[in-house]
Amino acid sequence: MKKVEIVIEAVMLKEVIAIIDRAGAGGYTILPSVTGRGHRGHRGGFGLTNVFHNTMIFTLVDEETAIKISQKVKKLIQNYAGVVIITNPDVLWPDYQKDKK
Amino acid sequence: MDASLLSNLMDPPILFFFFGIFARLIKSDLEIPPALTKFFSLYMLMAIGIKGGASLAASGITTEAVRILIAAMLMSMVVPIYSFFILRIRLKNLYDVAAIAATYGSVSAITFIAASSFIAKLGVPSGGYMAVALVVMESPAIVMAVLLAGMVRSKQVLEGDTQGNGHPALPMKKILHEAFTDGTHLMLIGSLVIGALTGLEGKKAMEPFTVGIFKGMLSFFLLEMGLSVASRIREMKDVGGFLVGFGLLMPLVNASIALGIGHVLGLGRGDAFLFMILVASASYTAVPAVVRHAIPEANPSLYFGMALAVTFPFNIVIGIPLYYKMVE
Numbered sequence: 001m002k003k004v005e006i007v008i009e010a011v012m013l014k015e016v017i018a019i020i021d022r023a024g025a026g027g028y029t030i031l032p033s034v035t036g037r038g039h040r041g042h043r044g045g046f047g048l049t050n051v052f053h054n055t056m057i058f059t060l061v062d063e064e065t066a067i068k069i070s071q072k073v074k075k076l077i078q079n080y081a082g083v084v085i086i087t088n089p090d091v092l093w094p095d096y097q098k099d100k101k
Numbered sequence: 102m103d104a105s106l107l108s109n110l111m112d113p114p115i116l117f118f119f120f121g122i123f124a125r126l127i128k129s130d131l132e133i134p135p136a137l138t139k140f141f142s143l144y145m146l147m148a149i150g151i152k153g154g155a156s157l158a159a160s161g162i163t164t165e166a167v168r169i170l171i172a173a174m175l176m177s178m179v180v181p182i183y184s185f186f187i188l189r190i191r192l193k194n195l196y197d198v199a200a201i202a203a204t205y206g207s208v209s210a211i212t213f214i215a216a217s218s219f220i221a222k223l224g225v226p227s228g229g230y231m232a233v234a235l236v237v238m239e240s241p242a243i244v245m246a247v248l249l250a251g252m253v254r255s256k257q258v259l260e261g262d263t264q265g266n267g268h269p270a271l272p273m274k275k276i277l278h279e280a281f282t283d284g285t286h287l288m289l290i291g292s293l294v295i296g297a298l299t300g301l302e303g304k305k306a307m308e309p310f311t312v313g314i315f316k317g318m319l320s321f322f323l324l325e326m327g328l329s330v331a332s333r334i335r336e337m338k339d340v341g342g343f344l345v346g347f348g349l350l351m352p353l354v355n356a357s358i359a360l361g362i363g364h365v366l367g368l369g370r371g372d373a374f375l376f377m378i379l380v381a382s383a384s385y386t387a388v389p390a391v392v393r394h395a396i397p398e399a400n401p402s403l404y405f406g407m408a409l410a411v412t413f414p415f416n417i418v419i420g421i422p423l424y425y426k427m428v429e
Contacts, residue, residue, distance in 0.1 A: 011393045033135075041402075048138055048329065048409075051389045051401045079397035 002066035003089040008082035010053035019072045028059040040081040109422045117320040121327020133325045141322040146289040148311040153232025154296020155304035166230035173234040181206035181245040191343045199250035200399035204408045206242025207384035212416045216378040227371030240280040250396045276395045283387045333410035348411030352381035377424045383408035
C-alpha cells in the first residue's frame with residue numbers, strides 16, 4: 001500500500017479529485033487550506049481569491065494506482081503550484097480496503 | 102458638498118484602507134480571517150444587487166439603459182484588444198499579455214461601490230441599470246482574453262515553441278461555464294434578480310442589513326484590501342516600471358474613452374461617472390479565478406498584483422474624484 005500526498009493550487013482541486021477517482025482509489029482526505037513556500041514563492045492566506053491558496057489531498061492506494069495518479073498530477077504541476085509525494089505508510093488497519101468489499 | 106480629493110479621502114472606509122496599508126507596513130499581525138473577507142465581498146454584492154434590482158424594477162428598462170448596457174458590453178470586449186497590443190510592445194510572454202488584458206477589460210465591484218457611495222454623498226442620482234452594467238462587463242473580457250491566448254497558443258505550437266508546456270486549451274464551453282458560475286458573479290446576478298422581483302418593498306425590508314450597516318462592512322472590506330495591497334507592494338518591484346505605468350495610465354485612458362462615449366450617448370452626470378469607473382477599473386476576483394484555469398501559462402502574481410496593488414488604489418484615491426471632475 002502507498003500513501004499519495006498531493007499539495008495543489010485550490011483552483012485545481014476538482015481536477016485532482018477527478019484524477020484520483022478515475023484511477024480507482026477507494027477514497028481520499030482533503031485539508032482544504034494549507035500554506036507554505038515552494039517553487040512559486042509563498043502561497044496561501046488571502047480571502048478575495050483562491051488563486052493563491054493551496055490545498056492538500058491524500059489517498060491510500062496500491063502501487064500501480066499511486067503511479068497512475070502521480071504521473072497525471074505531475075503534468076498539472078508544470079503550470080500550477082504543487083507537489084506529489086508517495087510514501088510507504090504504516091496503516092494500523094492494512095486490509096481495510098479488502099474488508100470493505 | 103465639495104467633491105475634492107480631500108473630501109473623498111475623509112471617509113471612514115477610505116481611511117480604513119490606508120490604515121490597512123499602514124498596519125501591514127509596520128508588520129502588525131492584524132488580519133481578517135479569509136472566510137470573513139469572502140463573506141464581506143458577498144455582502145457587498147448582495148447590497149448593490151438588491152439596490153440595483155429594485156430601482157431597475159421601479160424605472161423599467163428604458164432605452165437609455167439598453168444603450169448604456171450595449172456600450173458597457175462593447176467596451177469590455179474592446180479594452181482587452183487594445184490592451185493586448187499595448188502590452189505586447191514590451192512584454193515577451195504573450196500569455197501574461199492576454200491575462201492582463203482580461204483583467205483590465207473586466208471590472209472591480211468594490212471600486213464601483215466606492216464610486217457609488219461617493220456620488221450618493223454628493224446627492225447625484227444614478228440609474229439602477231448601472232449595477233446591471235457591472236454584471237455584463239464581467240465576462241466578455243474573459244472570453245476575449247481566452248480567445249487571444251488561444252491564438253498565441255496555436256501560433257506557438259506551429260512554431261514549435263514549448264513555452265506553454267503543451268497544455269491543452271480548455272474548451273470554450275467550460276470557460277463560459279466557469280465565468281458565469283463564478284460565485285461572486287452569480288451572487289450579484291442572483292441579488293439583482295431578487296431585488297427586481299421584490300421591488301421597493303423588498304428593498305425596504307432588507308434596508309437594515311443592506312444599507313444600515315453598509316459603511317461598517319465596507320470599512321472592514323477596505324481594511325482587508327489595504328492589508329492585501331501592502332502585502333503585494335513588494336512584489337511590484339519584480340513587475341517592473343512598464344507594467345506599473347500601464348496600471349496607472351490605463352485607467353486614465355479607459356476613463357477618457359468612456360467619458361467620450363458617455364457624452365455621445367448623452368448620459369446623466371451620475372451614470373456617465375459610474376460608466377467611467379467601470380471601464381477604468383480592473384478585476385481581481387472573478388477574472389483571476391477563471392483565467393488561472395483558462396490561461397495556466399500566465400503568472401497570476403502579474404495580473405492579480407497589477408489590478409489589486411496598482412490600479413485599485415489609484416482608482417479609489419485619485420481616480421474617483423478625478424473622473425468626477427472630468428464629468429463636471
